[in-house]
Structure formats: C-alpha cells, structure tokens
Amino acid sequence: MTPFELAEPRSLREAAVLLTNGGEPAHAIAGGTALMLMMKAGVFQPKRLVSLRAIEPQHSEINVLPGGGLRIGAMATLRSLERSVLVKQAAPVITRTLKTLSNVRVRNVATLGGHLAHGDPHMDLPPVLTALGAHVRTLSPAGERTLAVGEVYTGYYETCLADDELIAELIVPPQTGWRSAYFKITTRAADDWPTLGIAVALRMEANVVREARLVVSAATNTPTRLSAAAGVLLGATPDAAILARCGDAAFAEVELVGDVHGSAPYKQELLRVYVARAIRGALVDRL
Amino acid sequence: MNTTRTITFTLNGAPVTTTVGLHQHLVEVLHAQGLTGAREACAQGLCGCCTVLVNGIAVSGCLYLAVFADKADVKTIEYSPEGKLDAVQESFIECGAFQCGYCTPGFVLMVRQLLDEQLDPSDDDIKHYLAGNLCRCATYPEVVKAVKLAAKKRKVAA
Ligand SMILES: Cc1cc2nc3c(=O)[nH]c(=O)nc-3n(C[C@H](O)[C@H](O)[C@H](O)COP(=O)(O)OP(=O)(O)OC[C@H]3O[C@@H](n4cnc5c(N)ncnc54)[C@H](O)[C@@H]3O)c2cc1C
Ligand code: FES
Ligand code: FES
Numbered sequence: 001m002t003p004f005e006l007a008e009p010r011s012l013r014e015a016a017v018l019l020t021n022g023g024e025p026a027h028a029i030a031g032g033t034a035l036m037l038m039m040k041a042g043v044f045q046p047k048r049l050v051s052l053r054a055i056e057p058q059h060s061e062i063n064v065l066p067g068g069g070l071r072i073g074a075m076a077t078l079r080s081l082e083r084s085v086l087v088k089q090a091a092p093v094i095t096r097t098l099k100t101l102s103n104v105r106v107r108n109v110a111t112l113g114g115h116l117a118h119g120d121p122h123m124d125l126p127p128v129l130t131a132l133g134a135h136v137r138t139l140s141p142a143g144e145r146t147l148a149v150g151e152v153y154t155g156y157y158e159t160c161l162a163d164d165e166l167i168a169e170l171i172v173p174p175q176t177g178w179r180s181a182y183f184k185i186t187t188r189a190a191d192d193w194p195t196l197g198i199a200v201a202l203r204m205e206a207n208v209v210r211e212a213r214l215v216v217s218a219a220t221n222t223p224t225r226l227s228a229a230a231g232v233l234l235g236a237t238p239d240a241a242i243l244a245r246c247g248d249a250a251f252a253e254v255e256l257v258g259d260v261h262g263s264a265p266y267k268q269e270l271l272r273v274y275v276a277r278a279i280r281g282a283l284v285d286r287l
Numbered sequence: 288m289n290t291t292r293t294i295t296f297t298l299n300g301a302p303v304t305t306t307v308g309l310h311q312h313l314v315e316v317l318h319a320q321g322l323t324g325a326r327e328a329c330a331q332g333l334c335g336c337c338t339v340l341v342n343g344i345a346v347s348g349c350l351y352l353a354v355f356a357d358k359a360d361v362k363t364i365e366y367s368p369e370g371k372l373d374a375v376q377e378s379f380i381e382c383g384a385f386q387c388g389y390c391t392p393g394f395v396l397m398v399r400q401l402l403d404e405q406l407d408p409s410d411d412d413i414k415h416y417l418a419g420n421l422c423r424c425a426t427y428p429e430v431v432k433a434v435k436l437a438a439k440k441r442k443v444a445a
Contacts, residue, residue, distance in 0.1 A: 001310040003290035006354060036312070036350040037331055047288075053355065103419020104397070105347045106332050191418045
C-alpha cells in the first residue's frame, strides 16, 4: 500500500466538508475492509483518507421507529446488525442474510455505510434492502437527501453519491403484512461471494399476493428489479404453476452477465429455478 | 504530507507507544513489536491466520489499519496471563487439530470467541463460525472435535 494522510473528524458533517476542501481530493474510510483490499491490490492509491471512526456515536446506533420500522446508523457494524434483536424482530430476512455475508471478523469491522456505498454488485444487502423498500439518508455540504436503496446504484461499482456526500443512516419501513427472503447462491462455501442473489418481498392477504418486489443481484451491474416476474404474482396464489411462470418471466426479462463465479448462461438458468425457491422461502419467512 | 502517526495501545497487557505509517496494517506493526503469532497468509480477509483481538473483538489484522488500534486494547495469541495453555489450546493438542500449525493461532482465538458467545455450539454452529478460517492441512474434522472438547473442559472448570 502507498502512504497517505488521514483525517479523523469528530462529526459526520465535518467529514463531508473534509472530503472536498483539503486541496487533494479525499476518500472516506469506515471499517476499511473493502478499501484495504483495493489498496493492497494497488487499484486504489489514495493521497488522503477521511476516517469516519471518530464521528458521533449515534451513527452506530440501531433504533426502532414509531410504527415498527428501523433506523440504522451508517457506522453500525454488520455484526451489530446480525446480533440485534430489534433487527431480527423488524426484518428477520436481514438477520438471515448476514449469517452468510462474509466471515465473523469481516462483519465485526465492516460497517453498513461502507457496505451500501461500495457499489460492488455482488454485495448481499443492497438487493435485500431494495426488496424491503428501504431508504438511505445522506448528508453533504450541499444538504441532506433521501434515496431509495435501489436508486443508489448507477453502474458497476458506481453510485449516485456525490464526492462529498456521505450516507448517514438507513431507514427500513415497517414490514407488517410483508414476507421476505434472500437466496444467495454460491459455488464454493456458503459464505462466499454470491454467484446469484435473489431477494423477494411479498405483501400477502390470506393466500393472495397483493404486492411483490423481486430483485436479482450479483449477475447484473446493479441490483435489478424483476417487474415482469413480480407481475405474474399479483392477485395470484403462488402455487407450482404460478412459480414456474414466474421463473420463466424472470428468465425472459433480464440478461445476466457472467464472472468468475459462473457463466452468464449458468446464472440465467439458476435464475429461472431460484426465483421460485426464493418465493417459497418468503412464504415461510421466519428466523 | 504527514503520513505517519505515533500511536499508543495496550499490547497483551503492556503499554506500547510506536510510530506507524498510516497505511500500515496491524500485522506489520505487531511484527515490528516482535510478535509473529498473527501472520499474513491470504492477505485478503479470508483465512484467519492474522486474527487479532482489538478491544476484545476478533479482526483480520491484514485488513485493519494499525492506526485504528490507537488507544485500543490489543491481544494476540501470545497473550497468556497465567503462563499456561487454556482449555482451547489443550483441546487442539489432545485432538490433533493441526499439522503444520500455521493456521492454529487464528483458530484458537476464534474458538475462544465462539465459546464466549455459545457455551455448547453444534457442529453446524462451529463450521459456520469458523468458515473464515482456512487450514491447508485440512484438519477441519479434528478442529470440530477440539471445539467440542474445549466446550466440555470449560464447563467442567466453571
Ligand atoms: C474477505 C471478505 C469477504 C467478503 N464477502 C462478502 C460477501 O459474501 N457478501 C457481501 O455482501 N460482502 C462481502 N464482503 C464485502 C464487505 O461487505 C465490505 O467489505 C464491507 O461491507 C465494507 O464496509 P467497510 O465499512 O469496511 O467499508 P470501507 O472499506 O471503509 O469503505 C467502502 C466504501 O464505502 C465508502 N464509505 C464508507 N462509509 C461511507 C458512508 N457512511 N457514506 C458514504 N460512503 C462511505 C468508502 O469511501 C469506500 O468507497 C467481503 C469482504 C471481505 C474482506
Ligand atoms: S491473512 Fe488476513 S485473513 Fe488471511
Ligand atoms: S495445520 Fe497446517 S494450515 Fe492448518
């Protein structure tokens, strides 16, 4: 790794200011797990980093909002989410997803903000949070804004966040009436990077699907909504025939890309099969 | 451009003050202190050979900036306040849960954390918790046995 300077501001606001006012452009670092890999590989050679580790403690907190939603500060570690009873009660799919998201030591250090801002399309939480209808609140010297998680990603490792814009917190809406699942398909260990990720959230009335969000990841440049497949579910009771049609619709509506974890045709076939499995998983949503 | 910092931390119970490159990771700085129990193998967070406890939490030292350990309590496999092996280390020896031993410090530290969190982990719990520890000598079945034995030893001692 090449030498750099490091600032350690005491507030998120000050951090955002430091990102652009110091002459040399700077880059934020939170847990550093993703950045360290890039710096060690030499693909990222910063001159200045701004550490978020000394900012206000409320940015590491997890709170329940009136109505049952969640507010999670950007500096909360993935491990604190995994172990949070509040998260488990409000959205057990997040707790389940974290169990196979990398290993314990990485989760001990990695933060939610870093996870959401990194933009690697293989990351596990962006598709899940998109399906749950979650938002991020950001802060920059220009002001604050709220973005749907699904809007953050604009391309391969690209986000819509400005150079001096930081994620402050995540808001997960109440999940009353919704059931969700995330299926992470790996080709080696269960906690490996996904070959394909599929997140499903369904709002059910008795056995009938009233709303459906299906999201595919790890084989597209950004987490991608499957609207045609979701459309098949609306007003239907998801039996074997509907699930098969849903898989076919997903297969037809999106063109997946291959990578070291699997070729495009392989992933496309996985999609057809696993859309149905993920929907079945959502129907039995529990920890 | 100031690219170094003098940091102070507790290393295995003793205070340390040292100047580090801001870009240096924790394993480099521990080696400079003469401690080689945490070693860099995969260098990318996957294998656990570089496991270090920072404020009681296991981290991959290879992905952890040394400057993040400023003012922290740092413990490595060398930490042994009573000067003898603990239940986990004894169990690894009794079960033959290593061959070359390169991965063992990381396994021992992670197993201690696991048993602090779960008194009686199942095979699945063990495999899941240790998924980020790789053993090139493939002693995994013996490791699982050693964890179970260590859990028993801890219970007897308690
Ligand atoms: C061995 C290993 C295995 C992994 N396996 C998986 C896996 O299976 N699934 C998975 O989903 N992920 C996996 N990951 C990735 C992991 O989830 C990320 O490395 C981690 O979440 C990044 O968080 P961080 O706090 O360490 O981010 P950092 O490395 O500190 O930062 C990452 C990026 O986010 C930016 N950033 C940080 N905080 C903010 C903020 N508040 N606002 C705006 N920008 C910010 C930084 O500037 C940087 O660009 C793995 C990582 C490792 C090392
Ligand atoms: S060397 Fe750090 S995890 Fe392998
Ligand atoms: S004992 Fe040789 S690597 Fe594990």
